[in-house]
Amino acid sequence: MPLRGKKRGRGALPATKEPDSKVAKAETPKKRYASSSAKGMTKVLASEKDKPEGSKKTYSHWLMKSEPESRFEKGVDVKFxxxxxxxxxxxxxxxxxVRNYQARNFLKDMKVGQEAFFYHSNCKEPGIAGIVKIVQEAYPDHTQFDKKDPHYDASSTKEKPKxxxxxxxxxxxxxxxIPLAELKVQHQAHKxxxxxxxxxxxxxxQRLSVQPLTDEExxxxxxxxEQKP
Incomplete structure (x- = not known):
């Protein structure tokens, strides 16, 4: 029986803007570090409707956002x-x-053994805090059927879960x-x-809580x- 964790970051994050931390100088690492993730093929996005136009890529790494600070929805703390x-x-x-169709499709693309960055979002200093791995592939989210849960969806059924x-x-x-501000500097330099x-x-x-990463990224x-901030 899968563990029922506390509420996680959702498909579309709140409209609040993530604050910048102090800006770090962009540098190119002297060497690349090999990924420690398990290798494996992933399938193309499940839904043509929600697939980014022209996208046929498969991914084996991810970034998953969640909120490390307390925030209440319908009386439930979604902090995790x-x-x-x-x-x-x-x-x-x-x-x-997760209540965003594209983010949901990315969840359905994940394979056991793949790794993801655990990203702290909607907080004082957003950024990457650690690494997690996928240990069970996609299955119906129980919270969509729970009327007391802030992520309840009355339009979803157990026969046809959304x-x-x-x-x-x-x-x-x-x-x-690794703070968002540092990643922003790198992103601008790399553009x-x-x-x-x-x-x-x-x-x-930006607003997707589940995002794909290329191996290079x-x-x-x-x-x-490994670098000093």
């Missing part, structure tokens, strides 16, 4: 930071509450917290130089943890 995941039995929990979730397990903290982060979804599809971001 990486420390909350670490506190779960077996450091494993379901990633529920929303799905995966189970994730804590892998490790990043060697240092000019053609670097790995030039088209990173964190900036091109994942490896570059991972290499940043």
């Amino acid at each position: 930071g990486i420390e909350d995941l670490k506190a779960q039995p077996n450091q494993t929990a379901c990633w529920d509450g 929303w799905f979730m995966v189970d994730v397990q804590f892998v490790r903290m990043t060697k240092r917290f 000019t130089s053609g670097g790995p982060l030039k088209a990173m979804s964190l900036f091109t599809r 994942f490896e570059f971001v991972l290499s940043l943890e």
Whole structure:
């Protein structure tokens, strides 16, 4: 039986703008660090309706946003930071509450063993806090059927569920917290130089709480943890 974790970051984040932390100088790492994720093929986005136009890419790395600070919806605290995941039995929990079709499709593309950055969002200092891995592939999100849950969807049925979730397990903290402000600097520099982060979804599809990463993007971001901010 999959673990029922606390509420996670949703498909479309609140309209509040994520605050910038202090700006870091853009640097190119002296060497690339290989991904530690399990290899595996992923399928093309499940729904043609929600698939980005012209997109036929498959992915094996991800970025998943969640809120580490308390915020109440219908009386329920949707807070779930990486420390909350670490506190779960077996450091494993379901990633529920996604209510954006494209983010849902990305969840359905995930394969067991793939890795994702755990990204703290909608907080004082947003950024990447650690790494998790997928331990169970997509299955119906129980919160869509719970009338008391803030993510209840009356239009979804158990026969034809709309929303799905995966189970994730804590892998490790990043060697240092990698703030959004630092990633922004790198993104701007790479847009000019053609670097790995030039088209990173964190900036091109900002409101998605579940985002794909290319291998090159994942490896570059991972290499940043070795650098001084």
